[in-house]
Amino acid sequence: MISSKAQYKSKRQQKLEQRQSQSKSFTHSTQTPFRDAERNFKSRLPPPNFDNVIDFYNLDLSSDEIKSKIVKIELKVELGKDDDEEKENIFGDYNELKEEKEIIKGERRIAYVVKDLPGFIFIPNPFTPKAQKNIIKRCLKDFAKYPNKNNLDTHYVLPKEGLWNLHEKIINGELDKNDSRCVVPLKASVTGQNSLYEEEIDAKQEKTQKECPQKSLVEKEYQEKEEREEKGEPLPSSGVPILSPSELIKKLRWITLGYQYHWATKTYHLDKRLPFPKDIELLTTSVVKSINGIKFYTNETNENNDKQYFVNDYDHKKWKPEAGVVNYYQLKDNIMAHVDKSEINMEAPLISFSFGHTCIFLIGGPTRDIAPIALYLRSGDISIMCGPCRTNFHGVPRILEGTLPKYLEPNYDDDPEWKIYGDFMSSSRINVNVRQVF
Numbered sequence: 001m002i003s004s005k006a007q008y009k010s011k012r013q014q015k016l017e018q019r020q021s022q023s024k025s026f027t028h029s030t031q032t033p034f035r036d037a038e039r040n041f042k043s044r045l046p047p048p049n050f051d052n053v054i055d056f057y058n059l060d061l062s063s064d065e066i067k068s069k070i071v072k073i074e075l076k077v078e079l080g081k082d083d084d085e086e087k088e089n090i091f092g093d094y095n096e097l098k099e100e101k102e103i104i105k106g107e108r109r110i111a112y113v114v115k116d117l118p119g120f121i122f123i124p125n126p127f128t129p130k131a132q133k134n135i136i137k138r139c140l141k142d143f144a145k146y147p148n149k150n151n152l153d154t155h156y157v158l159p160k161e162g163l164w165n166l167h168e169k170i171i172n173g174e175l176d177k178n179d180s181r182c183v184v185p186l187k188a189s190v191t192g193q194n195s196l197y198e199e200e201i202d203a204k205q206e207k208t209q210k211e212c213p214q215k216s217l218v219e220k221e222y223q224e225k226e227e228r229e230e231k232g233e234p235l236p237s238s239g240v241p242i243l244s245p246s247e248l249i250k251k252l253r254w255i256t257l258g259y260q261y262h263w264a265t266k267t268y269h270l271d272k273r274l275p276f277p278k279d280i281e282l283l284t285t286s287v288v289k290s291i292n293g294i295k296f297y298t299n300e301t302n303e304n305n306d307k308q309y310f311v312n313d314y315d316h317k318k319w320k321p322e323a324g325v326v327n328y329y330q331l332k333d334n335i336m337a338h339v340d341k342s343e344i345n346m347e348a349p350l351i352s353f354s355f356g357h358t359c360i361f362l363i364g365g366p367t368r369d370i371a372p373i374a375l376y377l378r379s380g381d382i383s384i385m386c387g388p389c390r391t392n393f394h395g396v397p398r399i400l401e402g403t404l405p406k407y408l409e410p411n412y413d414d415d416p417e418w419k420i421y422g423d424f425m426s427s428s429r430i431n432v433n434v435r436q437v438f
């Protein structure tokens with residue numbers, strides 16, 4: 001029944017309403033279950049609904065539906081256990097832990113799988129705080145510099161010693177942040193200087209923005225440009241703001257390890273292969289060994305009603321970590337749904353390590369039409385995508401504020417060296433993911 005009010009609506013009003021409802025139904029038709037989940041977790045007001053997020057550390061508190069999906073499995077070998085007993089465990093020495101300190105201690109022999117997501121494996125944090133800190137330091141100080149590519153290369157010619165070293169010098173009072181040597185020069189096309197990656201920075205920013213799942217900096221930079229203009233502050237001719245290393249380090253979003261990746265074309269530079277960092281290689285080798293041959297029953301049955309099982313039969317002896325991405329998230333950052341499919345070898349697992357703040361990780365199926373499951377990834381946790389899961393859509397819609405473990409806080413230990421890293425981690429999450437290309 002048409003309401004009495006509607007009968008008196010002007011023609012213009014009716015047309016407007018018609019258009020609005022058409023545009024709504026259009027929006028609806030482009031919505032997917034994956035997009036819906038992203039919207040839920042990205043929302044600030046109202047806050048997200050966290051009801052169905054899998055928390056592998058508190059499965060007892062989960063709904064029966066979640067409990068029925070999760071299987072606890074035993075890893076084939078203890079993580080970091082080498083044939084050589086004398087060798088230090090690469091995930092850190094548990095004997096060094098001070099009992100009273102607040103840590104989540106994984107057992108190094110357990111993992112979880114999700115019945116309707118064959119190929120996804122979750123390993124609760126097997127690292128000691130000290131081992132986590134070492135990797136975080138490596139990501140910021142050693143990996144985020146030449147010759148590894150990073151997102152800032154598109155806009156800046158960065159100092160070869162890396163932004164972190166300059167940032168450290170500023171904090172330690174060894175360098176003035178207004179020192180002209182400290183201001184990171186603009187890219188070659190603006191300053192006339194030689195660029196590190198001439199051909200790469202020429203790739204159209206627009207294209208990069210569209211095709212790269214990592215949220216581009218361009219949007220933020222234009223916002224900053226407008227703010228500078230409003231304040232009457234000088235602008236570099238290109239519109240790329242000149243920032244001190246301490247400001248710029250917070251804009252670091254990703255770096256690549258091993259075979260360098262070209263986001264615009266989603267291919268690896270086969271002629272730009274850098275040696276893969278040994279420590280990260282060892283971690284992944286241990287993980288791949290520990291999951292070799294694990295088997296579990298899924299929720300599926302075949303036509304004879306036989307239960308189906310998933311087995312990870314990737315031979316760990318074939319594992320070669322050849323490429324990696326380190327993602328640096330600030331609290332407001334996210335990665336939209338995507339599939340990592342640039343590797344020629346899609347049989348090998350993709351190993352992913354989380355450090356710092358907890359995030360919501362979404363993982364669905366081969367299209368966005370499949371509703372993803374949501375889970376928490378905490379500092380030290382390892383997630384693995386192998387087998388059929390390797391081609392599933394996944395993403396990180398949200399980093400959760402206030403979730404930095406105490407042991408990563410700047411002043412937690414009497415470790416003056418950690419303070420500057422802890423300050424950075426106070427608003428960050430770091431993800432290291434490793435792939436085999438061939």
Ligand SMILES: O=C(O)CCC(=O)C(=O)O
Binds near residue numbers: 327352354396431
């Ligand atoms: O940050 C994460 O946990 C996932 C990152 C990711 O999916 C990627 O870099 O491809």
Ligand SMILES: [Fe+2]
Binds near residue numbers: 339394
């Ligand atoms: Fe990914």
